[in-house]
Amino acid sequence: GENVEQHPSTLSVQEGDSAVIKCTYSDSASNYFPWYKQELGKRPQLIIDIRSNVGEKKDQRIAVTLNKTAKHFSLHITETQPEDSAVYFCAASSPRGYQKVTFGIGTKLQVIP
Amino acid sequence: KAGVTQTPRYLIKTRGQQVTLSCSPISGHRSVSWYQQTPGQGLQFLFEYFSETQRNKGNFPGRFSGRQFSNSRSEMNVSTLELGDSALYLCASSNTGQANEKLFFGSGTQLSVL
Numbered sequence: 425g426e427n428v429e430q431h432p433s434t435l436s437v438q439e440g441d442s443a444v445i446k447c448t449y450s451d452s453a454s455n456y457f458p459w460y461k462q463e464l465g466k467r468p469q470l471i472i473d474i475r476s477n478v479g480e481k482k483d484q485r486i487a488v489t490l491n492k493t494a495k496h497f498s499l500h501i502t503e504t505q506p507e508d509s510a511v512y513f514c515a516a517s518s519p520r521g522y523q524k525v526t527f528g529i530g531t532k533l534q535v536i537p
Numbered sequence: 538k539a540g541v542t543q544t545p546r547y548l549i550k551t552r553g554q555q556v557t558l559s560c561s562p563i564s565g566h567r568s569v570s571w572y573q574q575t576p577g578q579g580l581q582f583l584f585e586y587f588s589e590t591q592r593n594k595g596n597f598p599g600r601f602s603g604r605q606f607s608n609s610r611s612e613m614n615v616s617t618l619e620l621g622d623s624a625l626y627l628c629a630s631s632n633t634g635q636a637n638e639k640l641f642f643g644s645g646t647q648l649s650v651l
């Protein structure tokens with residue numbers, strides 16, 4: 425089955441700096457890569473996603489890149505703000521399995537004011 | 538639309554007992570999937586239901602089971618509870634359960650096994 429590795433597990437940055445979270449996947453059939461943000465005590469929420477026919481996608485301060493050949497994808501947050509502090513999960517999904525989304529272990533991001 | 542609703546919010550059980558968790562999806566969503574969240578393991582897929590049928594199952598023992606009703610509401614049952622079952626159990630709904638659909642998560646049920 426699919427295996428998603430995510431690193432780092434924890435990340436501290438100064439407010440205004442950039443943060444990068446990296447993930448790798450194992451199943452070459454995976455073609456959908458969402459990122460979820462979970463604030464403390466709250467439910468995970470989708471913040472951005474990318475499909476395998478696209479190499480990069482941006483949404484304001486957030487961007488995701490995908491390298492299909494290397495089977496890795498990354499989340500980039502620029503100009504970080506304290507409200508970006510949360511746990512971020514990357515995930516991979518293959519069309520071979522209905523909603524059998526495989527998540528990474530999560531990255532706890534702390535933005536220091 | 539109301540979001541995904543999970544009940545109860547917290548549960549405390551002892552080893553050997555069984556527990557049933559409930560999940561009501563967003564109105565119109567027919568796919569419900571369940572995840573176990575623990576600090577060391579992240580989010581692990583349990584199973585997914587669509588139109589009352591289990592379509593996919595993760596690598597969990599048979600003590601973990603579920604079902605879905607005709608109104609798309611889903612329940613998850615864990616029998617013979619073990620200490621290691623302590624976790625946050627999240628359900629998520631989506632429209633059809635296709636692999637590239639956005640998941641809408643509930644707030645979860647925090648299960649503590651003593």
